[in-house]
Amino acid sequence: MNKLVSRALLAALGAVACATTTQAGTAYQNWSVDNYAIPKALGGLKGDPENGRKVAIDRARGNCLACHQMPIPEEEFHGTLAPPLVGVGSRYDEAQLRVRIVDIKQINPSSLMPSFYKHPDKLAHVSKDFAGKTVLTAQEVEDVVAYLKTLK
Amino acid sequence: MKKLTLSKTLIGTALATALGLTTLAFAEPKSGYEFMKAETREMQDDEFLNPGMAAVEKGAEMFNTAGANGKTCGGCHGEEGEELDAKHLATYPAFDAKLGKPLTLQQRILKCWTDNLGNKPMKYDSAEALDLEVFVRNRAHGEAVNVQTDGPMKPFWEKGKEIYHTRAGQLDMSCNLCHDFYSGLNLRAQTLSQGQTNGFPTYRLKNGRINGAQSRFSGCYSQFRADGLTKGGDDYTALETYVNSRGNGLKIETPSVRF
Numbered sequence: 001m002n003k004l005v006s007r008a009l010l011a012a013l014g015a016v017a018c019a020t021t022t023q024a025g026t027a028y029q030n031w032s033v034d035n036y037a038i039p040k041a042l043g044g045l046k047g048d049p050e051n052g053r054k055v056a057i058d059r060a061r062g063n064c065l066a067c068h069q070m071p072i073p074e075e076e077f078h079g080t081l082a083p084p085l086v087g088v089g090s091r092y093d094e095a096q097l098r099v100r101i102v103d104i105k106q107i108n109p110s111s112l113m114p115s116f117y118k119h120p121d122k123l124a125h126v127s128k129d130f131a132g133k134t135v136l137t138a139q140e141v142e143d144v145v146a147y148l149k150t151l152k
Numbered sequence: 153m154k155k156l157t158l159s160k161t162l163i164g165t166a167l168a169t170a171l172g173l174t175t176l177a178f179a180e181p182k183s184g185y186e187f188m189k190a191e192t193r194e195m196q197d198d199e200f201l202n203p204g205m206a207a208v209e210k211g212a213e214m215f216n217t218a219g220a221n222g223k224t225c226g227g228c229h230g231e232e233g234e235e236l237d238a239k240h241l242a243t244y245p246a247f248d249a250k251l252g253k254p255l256t257l258q259q260r261i262l263k264c265w266t267d268n269l270g271n272k273p274m275k276y277d278s279a280e281a282l283d284l285e286v287f288v289r290n291r292a293h294g295e296a297v298n299v300q301t302d303g304p305m306k307p308f309w310e311k312g313k314e315i316y317h318t319r320a321g322q323l324d325m326s327c328n329l330c331h332d333f334y335s336g337l338n339l340r341a342q343t344l345s346q347g348q349t350n351g352f353p354t355y356r357l358k359n360g361r362i363n364g365a366q367s368r369f370s371g372c373y374s375q376f377r378a379d380g381l382t383k384g385g386d387d388y389t390a391l392e393t394y395v396n397s398r399g400n401g402l403k404i405e406t407p408s409v410r411f
Contacts, residue, residue: 077338077340080338081338081339112325120322123321124318124320125378126320126378127322127374128379129377
């Protein structure tokens with residue numbers, strides 16, 4: 001009985017903790033969309049393009065190559081279902097790129113592309129290992145945006 | 153002005169948005185077979201190379217093994233299952249008037265296993281349950297899938313359709329997004345098919361065993377980091393009803409070989 005109660009309590013506490021933190025315990029950074037763009041960097045963070053490239057390749061993080069062809073010649077089998085990202089840094093400015101990484105459904109509600117920084121409370125039926133977490137951290141989002149900016 | 157590359161993708165997405173999410177983006181159903189490499193198709197077509205044939209044999213043996221009450225499946229349906237109606241097998245999930253809901257072919261088999269043979273229940277999509285299902289569905293090899301979608305099946309089909317189009321998981325995806333809009337295009341090294349089930353249960357080279365349709369659904373759910381539904385439960389029966397019906401007209405290939 002006691003055990004059950006404390007387990008329930010722990011679960012409830014877990015849920016609260018999950019709602020306010022994301023990956024690696026970093027606080028969720030709010031964002032807002034203005035004219036189909038997110039002008040402000042998440043948490044005012046500065047992106048590192050080199051790390052952004054790594055995040056884009058990493059299957060457990062961005063996994064952008066699953067769907068997009070990118071100028072990353074050392075990786076085989078780029079996906080073909082989404083638009084190639086070559087030159088995407090001249091098609092969009094930073095704020096337009098950010099909204100597409102954070103939550104592309106703000107632009108196209110029926111998109112297949114994952115929302116990499118949607119509030120975890122707005123997702124349903126998330127498997128245990130990923131519950132309460134955004135796909136990328138705020139820093140990783142900024143890193144990817146900085147990397148995409150280099151794709152001229 | 154945004155520069156648009158005219159790709160199949162963008163057209164597909166635009167269409168999807170314009171027509172609403174329930175529209176199928178393919179004109180005709182295509183079996184997963186069509187998306188496999190030539191070697192894989194040859195392996196499926198050759199009875200001696202097809203690794204799924206071992207399950208047909210194991211299933212045949214179970215079909216003629218006495219249950220706890222001494223009866224066998226073969227006693228009612230013929231030793232080779234020749235008394236089974238292939239046309240009716242092709243309609244599963246099929247409506248069970250007594251239960252007032254559809255049963256998948258495997259649920260039907262598992263009910264016979266307990267109710268008519270007096271055996272202990274088998275777990276849904278367990279290796280044994282799948283061997284029996286492979287044997288039984290193989291009796292309808294070449295028959296056209298023909299799931300009823302109207303009449304008493306309508307609400308269950310509708311429910312399955314809704315699940316098929318409901319986003320889930322950390323990656324916030326739904327079945328239709330991959331299998332209705334992007335079939336023929338690549339997700340990394342894999343070519344997306346229409347996600348048809350006419351070849352199920354299927355032998356997968358990836359894990360070297362027979363895979364049930366509902367286990368495949370769960371596999372896709374875990375790819376987008378979502379909790380799958382309960383195997384053998386009503387929601388998966390509804391989803392299987394909808395997914396099987398998308399392939400109405402396709403020939404049953406059980407046991408198919410897939411990656």
